[in-house]
Amino acid sequence: xxxxxxxxxxxxxxxxxxxxxxxxxxxxxxxxxxxxxxxxxxxxxxxxxxxxxxxxxxxxxxxxxxxxxxxxxxxxxxxxxxxxxxxxxxxxxxxxxxxxxxxxxxxxxxxxxxxxxxxxxxxxxxxxxxxxxxxxxxxxxxxxxxxxxxxxxxxxxxxxxxxxxxxxxxxxxxxxxxxxxxxxxxxxxxxxxxxxxxxxxxxxxxxxxxxxxxxxxxxxxxxxxxxxxxxxxxxxxxxxxxxxxxxxxxxxxxxxxxxxxxxxxxxxxxxxxxxxxxxxxxxxxxxxxxxxxxxxxxxxxxxxxxxxxxxxxxxxxxxxxxxxxxxxxxxxx
Numbered sequence: 001x002x003x004x005x006x007x008x009x010x011x012x013x014x015x016x017x018x019x020x021x022x023x024x025x026x027x028x029x030x031x032x033x034x035x036x037x038x039x040x041x042x043x044x045x046x047x048x049x050x051x052x053x054x055x056x057x058x059x060x061x062x063x064x065x066x067x068x069x070x071x072x073x074x075x076x077x078x079x080x081x082x083x084x085x086x087x088x089x090x091x092x093x094x095x096x097x098x099x100x101x102x103x104x105x106x107x108x109x110x111x112x113x114x115x116x117x118x119x120x121x122x123x124x125x126x127x128x129x130x131x132x133x134x135x136x137x138x139x140x141x142x143x144x145x146x147x148x149x150x151x152x153x154x155x156x157x158x159x160x161x162x163x164x165x166x167x168x169x170x171x172x173x174x175x176x177x178x179x180x181x182x183x184x185x186x187x188x189x190x191x192x193x194x195x196x197x198x199x200x201x202x203x204x205x206x207x208x209x210x211x212x213x214x215x216x217x218x219x220x221x222x223x224x225x226x227x228x229x230x231x232x233x234x235x236x237x238x239x240x241x242x243x244x245x246x247x248x249x250x251x252x253x254x255x256x257x258x259x260x261x262x263x264x265x266x267x268x269x270x271x272x273x274x275x276x277x278x279x280x281x282x283x284x285x286x287x288x289x290x291x292x293x294x295x296x297x298x299x300x301x302x303x304x305x306x307x308x309x310x311x312x313x314x315x316x317x318x319x320x321x322x323x324x325x326x327x328x329x330x331x332x333x
Contacts (some may be wrong), residue, residue, distance in 0.1 A: 003069055005077045005099075006307030007060065009092030010084030011139070012037055012048045014055035017303035018067035018074070022121060022242050022311030026067035027197045030302050031055040038178045042168060049087030055063045056095045064301075071202065076309025081109040082330030083139070083322075088099030089326035097322060108310045109320040113140060113332045115305035116270035118312070119294040122304060127292070132264040134255045136279070137271030138164035138179070143207045143255060144332060145262050149312055152332050155258055156207025163247055164273045166211035170218050174236050184240045185276055188330050189232075196221055198246040207254055211247065246279060252282045259289055267291045275299035 001020060008015040012033040018026040031050050037043050064071070081089060081095035100107035117133050132155075133144040134259070141158040161169065162182055171180020176187065198217050201210040218239055225235045259267050267287055269280065275296035284291045298304060313319070 001315065002075045002311060003067075003073055004307040004310040005060070005063065005074050006110075006115075006303035006305070006310055007056075007077065007079040007092045007096045008112075008115065008301055008306050009052045009088045010080045010082070010132075011088055011301060012043045012051075013301040014052050014059050015303040016060045016063035016306050017310065018063055018069055019058065019122075019304055019307035022308045023125070025122060025304055026069065027063045027065075028302055028304050029059050029063040029066065031059050031225060032302055034179065041172050041178050043085070045085045045087055049091060050093035051233055052088055056091055060095070060099070063094060069313060074103070076100075076106040076249040076310055076314045078110050078114045078306050078313070080115060080306055081324055083112055084326075084328060086326055086328045093221040093324065094328055097324075099173060101322070106314060106319045107322070107324070108128060108313045108318070109324045110309045110313070111332050113142065113144075113270075115303075115308050116299075117144075117146070117268060117305070118308040119298045119302075119305040120268045120292045121308050123294055124292055124299065127268075128265040130262060130264050131266050131268050132255060132259040132262065133268045133270060134251060134274075134283075135271045136163045136269070138168065138273075140163060140271060141209050141251075141273075142205035142332070143258050145258070145264070146268075147216045150316070150318075154332060155262075156209070156254070158209040158211065159203075160210050160212040161215065163209070163211060163251065164271070166215050166247065167273065169215055170240075173219055173222060174239060181273060182246055185278065187237050187240035187245045188278070191237030191239070193241040193245035195238035196242040198242050200246055200249065200250050207258055209250060209254070214243065214246055218319035228296050242279065244276070248276070248279045251279060252286050255283065256287050258289060264289055269293040270299070272300045293318065
């Protein structure tokens, strides 16, 4: 039995988790800062890093207590070192280094995107390579070909806003609370996705994405409409549904095409936007290969995937040195 403690502080969630053998979650603790940042309509980096300082030790202690694990039973400590906010990452990395050094444990740096992908190993033992991975979150929208553990090829990504960032901005435009993704999904349930013919940036010949034009189209459409209360409520629902449909359409079609072109045996979804049930449903109905997607509580930032990557890294002998530094723009290679 191998126990790995994972620590995640890449943005505004302070998280720690203990995972057994890369498969079984013994604890998963997340201290959310959503209410703190809601007043700003997005994450305020300096506030986030200060809050991590306050929360990191209590969160780790709670994760250890819920796992009913002693430090003598922990085999390694894994931590996100990028990509993310520099100040936030520093808190997690330095806390992990201190704990690993103090208890004489291996220290493993983990890519945040990789951690999102590996949450899928917590829900299935039958994952077959090669895989097409769609990572969609507030900071990332990337298509990745995964040939084996730790072997990646980036096929494409967003040229402007990430999908989650576009959801947040459109949600703010429509007067919704932060974060915009869940708010738009709730409103879209009462709207008609075909009510507005919003643009899709197909960027033919590439696996790249662009959502800035779509965001502008929503703004222009919203400004043209009447604003009486009853019509406004219907307008917001219809715009939310049409916007969501436009984003999902492009994400699904490009992922499906990539899977077919590269002979993928499965498609993995990961990241906060993967919690969107319309995206999950459309991907499953239109893809020609099995689709895996973690449950919503594992899609958003947490430390379980960090611990899973730590487990596979430990097995392969990939241990980080004490000189590991944070890399806010870290790529998945």
